[in-house]
Amino acid sequence: EDQVTQSPEALRLQEGESSSLNCSYTVSGLRGLFWYRQDPGKGPEFLFTLYSAGEEKEKERLKATLTKKESFLHITAPKPEDSATYLCAVQTAGGTSYGKLTFGQGTILTVHP
């Protein structure tokens, strides 16, 4: 069974203080790893897809990386508007899972001004 573990559960940063969120996964075969941002009471907002180890994607202050066992979401010089829950999800290759995403529990990021 696919498993996704995110750490830490919560992270408090000062504005400008860079850090990383971790997503460890166990799957039979990885088709893709996805990062989403979710604000309270809203739907998850797509950020990145990573398909193979060594791949990196960047968007503004965010950078996602992927290894064979984990992914990191690096946040450089965060701003208060980056405060949100960051969700990691995996999609399995083959079998009958098709488009199913298995999500981690998320990391709640709070950035103080």
Place this chain on the structure above:
Amino acid sequence: DSGVTQTPKHLITATGQRVTLRCSPRSGDLSVYWYQQSLDQGLQFLIQYYNGEERAKGNILERFSAQQFPDLHSELNLSSLELGDSALYFCASSVDEGEQFFGPGTRLTVL
């Protein structure tokens, strides 16, 4: 705005009742997914439809059912509701089985 719409935004009902949640995917997307999000379980996959056909099933209860119509909109039917069914229900859509774009959700409260 992801382009995925869901109605209603909020739904309050009583135990034992039946409700229908509606989702319209992004233009051009053939796949529709339903997810349930509760505080203790996180985001859980329920079911996927592709161009009108059921494609993948998660831990969806037998009391729940879904369908995708010829115009590609989808409905999730929840029956014999229990207190524990209170949650946020999200619909997502995708062109193939890549990036999924989520709607704003329907918050279901069962009293």
